[in-house]
Amino acid sequence: MVYPRDSGARQIGRSRIQRPVAVVAAVSLLAIGVSFATYSRQPTAPLTTNEIAPALFVHIGDIALMTSGNEGAVANIGFVVGDDAVAVIDSGGSVREGRRLLAAIRRQTTKPVRYVINTHLHPDHIFGNAAFESEGATFIGHKNLPRALAARGQFYLDAFRRIMGDDIMAEVKIVAPSRLVETELRLDLGGRALVVTAWPAAHSDNDLTILDEASHTLFAGDLVFVQHIPVLDGSIRGWMAVIDQLAGIPAARLVPGHGPVIDAASPALDDQRRYLARLAQDVRGLIARGAPIDIAAHSAGQSEKGSWTLFEDYNSRNATAAYAELEWE
Numbered sequence: 001m002v003y004p005r006d007s008g009a010r011q012i013g014r015s016r017i018q019r020p021v022a023v024v025a026a027v028s029l030l031a032i033g034v035s036f037a038t039y040s041r042q043p044t045a046p047l048t049t050n051e052i053a054p055a056l057f058v059h060i061g062d063i064a065l066m067t068s069g070n071e072g073a074v075a076n077i078g079f080v081v082g083d084d085a086v087a088v089i090d091s092g093g094s095v096r097e098g099r100r101l102l103a104a105i106r107r108q109t110t111k112p113v114r115y116v117i118n119t120h121l122h123p124d125h126i127f128g129n130a131a132f133e134s135e136g137a138t139f140i141g142h143k144n145l146p147r148a149l150a151a152r153g154q155f156y157l158d159a160f161r162r163i164m165g166d167d168i169m170a171e172v173k174i175v176a177p178s179r180l181v182e183t184e185l186r187l188d189l190g191g192r193a194l195v196v197t198a199w200p201a202a203h204s205d206n207d208l209t210i211l212d213e214a215s216h217t218l219f220a221g222d223l224v225f226v227q228h229i230p231v232l233d234g235s236i237r238g239w240m241a242v243i244d245q246l247a248g249i250p251a252a253r254l255v256p257g258h259g260p261v262i263d264a265a266s267p268a269l270d271d272q273r274r275y276l277a278r279l280a281q282d283v284r285g286l287i288a289r290g291a292p293i294d295i296a297a298h299s300a301g302q303s304e305k306g307s308w309t310l311f312e313d314y315n316s317r318n319a320t321a322a323y324a325e326l327e328w329e
């Protein structure tokens with residue numbers, strides 16, 4: 001993809017153009033410059049958010065892959081406002097999305113953003129972090145998050161520069177957490193406490209959940225997917241165990257990492273448990289029969305195809321990850 005400002009500058013620099021052409025080019029470049037300046041002066045459009053509990057707001061991301069068109073805004077992200085301060089839960093899939101989240105916060109309150117909690121390492125949850133650096137926020141992550149970011153961060157930046165383009169990725173950088181969660185951490189927003197819990201390897205090896213005690217709302221991060229196929233990047237056995245523990249948390253409502261907010265009566269956790277159990281059972285059967293990993297990638301979990309969005313994008317990868325884990329049982 002070619003961007004107007006880049007292509008214009010390159011053409012001017014490269015060619016020995018005749019004067020009238022040069023004037024036209026200069027004028028058009030000026031026009032481009034003006035339009036960019038006008039654009040950058042426009043206020044950032046606030047992200048659409050729903051107040052699902054008092055002073056607790058959620059933006060429901062598209063159920064989609066991250067693209068230049070959606071600016072990476074595919075994860076559910078949100079914020080909670082206390083008497084003194086605000087906590088952000090995941091910053092989104094680009095600095096643009098992070099800025100739009102900040103604009104949505106500023107529509108509700110002038111209180112400082114004291115915490116940005118990253119539920120785990122994946123780009124759709126952390127690429128907006130830089131939008132909150134100037135707020136002086138403390139970035140909070142699982143004790144394993146720094147190691148995960150060190151291993152994957154540069155790969156994510158390079159890969160999503162190709163996928164979403166230089167323009168959207170220009171300001172995105174990896175912001176490591178400044179405060180780590182070993183097991184549990186209580187955050188005080190002033191008359192409102194958030195309980196941040198670090199989990200053993202499940203969706204990833206650095207998953208956090210956040211419980212707002214005032215409203216009994218659980219931000220589950222990507223430990224819970226609704227409609228969107230679950231994506232395995234941690235441990236399938238660990239994840240199945242964590243689902244059972246999540247089901248035991250007395251929450252009135254749950255914000256999944258992807259898909260609509262659910263209440264306690266929702267069968268969503270059962271759906272996710274069923275998918276992972278099917279995948280594990282299929283993969284174990286294939287391993288027992290001596291089938292290679294590429295056969296597992298194409299056949300395991302296929303009976304779940306009709307039940308999930310983005311199945312073709314992730315199921316083979318999930319089967320491969322499950323195989324790599326379960327062949328050593």
Ligand SMILES: [Zn+2]
Nearest residue numbers: 120122203222
């Ligand atoms: Zn994730």
